[in-house]
Amino acid sequence: MTSSALFHASGIGKHYAGPVLQHIDLTLHAGEVLALTGENGAGKSTLSKIIAGLVDPSSGVMLLDGKDYRPENRKSAEQQGVRMVLQELGLIPTLTVAENLLLDRLPHRGGFIRKHELLALAFDQMKTIGLGHIDPDTPVSQLGIGHQQMVEIARNLVGNCKVLILDEPSAMLTDREVEHLFEQIGKLKARGVGIIYISHRLDELTKIADRVTVLRDGHLIETLPMASTSQDEIVRLMVGKDVQESLDRPRRPVDGVALTLNRLSRGQSVRDVSLTLHKGEILGVAGLVGSGRTELLRLIFGADRSDQGDIHLTDKVLPARHSPADAVKAGIGLVTEDRKAQGLLLSQSIRVNATIANLGDVSIRSWLQTAKEMNIVNRMRDLLGIRSQSIEQTTGELSGGNQQKVVFARWIHRNCDILLLDEPTRGVDIGARADIYQEMDNMAASGKALLMVSSDLRELMTVCDRIAVMSAGKLVTILERGQWSQQSLLEAAFSEYSSVQVTEDVSH
Amino acid sequence: MYPINQIRESLMTTQHHSTNALRSIKHQFGDYLGLMIALLLMIGLFSYLSQYFLSLDTFTTIANEIPAVAVTAVGMTFILIIGGIDLSVGSVMALASAVAGIAMLQWHWSLLPAVGLAMLTGLLTGLVNGAISVGWRLPSFIVTLGMLEVARGGAYIATDSKTQYIGGAIDWLSAPVAGQLSPSFFIAIAIVIIAQIVLVKTVFGRYMVGIGTNEEAIRLAGVDPRPVKIAVFAITGLLAGLAGIMQASRLEAADPNAGIGAELVVIAAVVIGGTSLMGGRGSVANTFLGVLLISVLEAGLAQIGASEPTKRIITGCVIIVAVVLDMYRERRRNRRSH
Incomplete structure (x- = not known):
């Protein structure tokens, strides 16, 4: 040197x-x-x-x-x-x-x-x-x-x-x-x-x-x-320092199983993931970027096809090669990581975006009931506090937080039992973030099951009842509220990346 | 939240709603307004240039000429809205009229079943276009380019490469009934109206716009885009088949060369009507105005004695100018709403 x-x-x-x-x-x-x-x-x-x-x-x-x-x-x-x-x-x-x-x-x-x-x-x-x-x-x-x-x-x-x-x-x-x-x-x-x-x-x-x-x-x-x-x-x-204040909130009460994954796999990105998601809880998924978190949500939703494993819901098993349409029919919703490319119809209005997953509700024999639709969307706009000129404003003009609220409105309107959330607060300002947490809390309280991926550990620790940690495609551990610390979560997130090499060194 | 705030907010929202309704009406009207003005200006210009232009004759001629292009343009609008394109419509028109010709001349079918068979042929070509481009995720440009050749070849085989004279049996579609106007014209108008309603008022229409805007988002909202897309291609094939019959009726013959280049005229009309080639935005009503614009331009240029090459140059320029203007309008709207 x-x-x-x-x-x-x-x-x-x-x-x-x-x-x-x-x-x-x-x-x-x-x-x-x-x-x-x-x-x-x-x-x-x-x-x-x-x-x-x-x-x-x-x-x-x-x-x-x-x-x-x-x-x-x-x-x-x-x-x-x-x-x-x-x-x-x-x-x-x-x-x-x-x-x-x-x-x-x-x-x-x-x-x-x-x-x-x-x-x-x-x-x-x-x-x-x-x-x-x-x-x-x-x-x-x-x-x-x-x-x-x-x-x-x-x-x-x-x-x-x-x-x-x-x-x-x-x-x-x-x-x-x-x-x-x-x-x-x-x-x-x-x-x-x-x-x-x-x-x-x-x-x-x-x-x-x-x-x-x-x-x-x-x-x-x-x-x-x-x-x-x-x-x-x-x-x-x-x-850095552990954030303590979030740890003392009690765990939400759960009411039966909403979703069970049994050895779900896809190539190297998701390997043998099994987990159980309960009604009324928010289960976090932590992990480094590329650890397979997004891929896991996409597999559950049917956006990608799994190589093996199955997905059980309360009263049924999803077919092996299910599509997003099957998933939505079965009561699953997905808030995508990239809401601009995969979530919203940016050049369309809030109204169109909010009802697209459940047009059956606002139509009679496939005729749209625009008055009913406007009514519903206006109510959701007030409920979620979507800041906009009106529900006819195109979503491309909204701020990140308000765009995300529109995506939430879509799945609230669909009334799905299980909501998969991929980085739901990315690019969302602090005010809107609080509204989104509040809404997630309300959904959990009404018996919905939420599975939330986030790169923000503090967010996960504040919002979730349990946190599953993924590392190199594997689900390495699930920690209960009260058991976790940022340290333990990060260690778990890194674990597979170092152990891969460690085991190979041993085998040499 | 304090009740007073709630009340204030609800007041504010109702206010928003009413101004918004007004704005949306203005918007809607504004959408037609530009094309209307362009159309009137053009009529004014030609009336000024030629004393014979502004007459009932001119307009009935136009009205009886446009049905084939108009109904095909309805289908093409749908296709562009979902982000596709159909280059085969001109050939499908010829194939459908050829099939009707054989049915009537060789098999001695009566008119109605022959028309039915021709439209079925159109529907089938559309289904094939849609199924292949959706099933293998191929660009519809290429698939329909293939169909353009296949259908044209089919039309030549069916007609033995000669114009097959059908005669009076088929001409009722284009024979004047009300005033100087033909049944074809009324059918075309009805289809335009129905299609516009389907586009704005039905779940199917909403899905079409959604698919053209962001197909992946639609898929991840739990809507399977594939049946919608195939249906749109099938509808376009069906309408092209109907257009073929309308044309055969005017000629009283099945011409294997009918509709050569029609796809380009149709696409031009749709684009002049403000439908986006990128998908997600379009209006059947505006497409109809686009069809009118092109027909008036053609009739007017013929009236003032423009030569064929001049006509083509001017028509081409009008298409480009229309699209440029539309782009500016779209941009201004986007900026205004920001």
Whole structure:
């Protein structure tokens, strides 16, 4: 590790509706790996995107090689030697590996590509990252996802690269590929490249990182040398203080079983999940992004097909390959994670959106009874406090919170027995959030069963009676109100990610 | 909440409702208004340019010419609303009239069953279009492009590639009954009215708009979009079949070349009527105004002696201008409501 700072950021802040990052001071030395970790939404991605020029900071200054560094966009950051490998692959699947690698500087003569030169250049670049065995003339779509990730990394390892940011690079890699990746990271370190490595996988960080920076709620909590820091300590730093006041609320009374999942599975995303949901309770689902929470809800709702397992309701079993229409008929509703793409008809009115799941109720022999419909929707608008000019206002014009209330109105109108909620308060302001919690409380009190996914642990701990924790597709534990702490929930959420490697280390 | 607040709020909401009702009427009227004005301007312009234009004759001619395009455009409006397109309607018109021709000429069927068979043929092509594009999740553009060729080929085979003269047996649809107007015209008007009611007043219509707006959201609201989509294609096929009969009736013959390029005229009329190619927005009533606009333009240009190439250039420009204007109107509406 050299003593001079390669990259330095001070006082970085970012505000959207509220502050996302505040007063971040960060130093990266040449030839070191700095791990960046923290809970979902702690600000890791925003910070790295600011460094890579994808997001403008609201405040703060950055220095690169001691000089003022203020990238206007990703391209200008790359020209100055700061590159980021994003979680979403940026490769063009129909082009070959070589074409992807050299897309912005294809060797050509008079507009015609010099293929031999292209392949030779690409081969050299692939070899440096240990992928010499892949033919650079292969279309990217024919590579496995792990190799694609490696190509993406190779693309960023061009000559002038000084700072390389890797965002969850191992998420899709096999252990062998991860080892390869670590080898390459080692070589880059030797070349003096500074690496910022973002990951949830703490044992990975222990292997690769020199120092670790923990973020929480947009604040930089601490930067520690990796060698002298335990995983427990990192988790403790990520969690911060436990919130106590929410813990003393009594558990809601339950009244029989509403839903039982029996070994429900889909590929690697949901593995053997069994659980029981009771009438009158709110069961939370915690876990890291990508741990299979959304996928679980989609399986229950029939939005995706399960490989195996079955779903029992109070008085029936859902058919093996049920559709969302079957689920709704059986009394299940889903509040989707992405309400704009999957929930709302944005260009349609509140009225149309609110009744679409239960048009039978506002029609007689398939003729819409508009007066009745307006009546019902107006009542729901007042009940839920949907702020709008009228029920004829298009939902695309509403705030996030009011949009979410419209989605709630839809399922209240449908009067479903089981409501699946995926991040129901994401992008919802605090006022509307309280209304939504209140409504969830009312639904539970009237005997509905609610299954709620959230990345906000404090929210889950406040609202839920029990919390199931998913990790790497498995449901690892269900904690009762009073048993949980942020620490125990987070540990459970991380558990499968480290144990996978631990068990494999043992088997070697 | 304090009762006084509740009362105040309920007062406010009722106020909202009444102003809103007014606004929605204005909105609705505003929707027709633009096209109405354009239509009147055009009539004014042609009346100014040609002393013969503004006469009962002109308008009865137009009225008797439009039914085939109008009924097909009704189906096309539905299709565009669900976010699809049907390029096969012109060929299906020809196929349906050919089938009616064979039934009457070779099998000596009487008119009504022959018409029934022709419409059934249209319905079937539509069903196939819908089932294939829905079943395999293919873009309807490609599927109906295939059907365009298949149906046209079918029409040639059925007619032996020659215009089959049917004669007076089929002409009652286009023979004047009330004033100078034909039964075809009244049927077309009835279909336009019924379709507009179906679109605005029925669950089916609501689903169509929903599917065109966001099919995934509709699916996740527990509504299976597939039967609705197939039905829309089937209806369009049926209406194209009816249009084929209307055309055959005017010609008193089954012409295998009938309706070549009709799909483009129909799509143009629908788009001029403000229906979005992206789905989720459209009105049958406006489509009808779009059909009128194009017919008046054609009749007017013919009246002032414009040559065929000039007519096509001007018609093309009008289509583009209409769509540009519609886009501005839509944008302004979106901005206003923000």
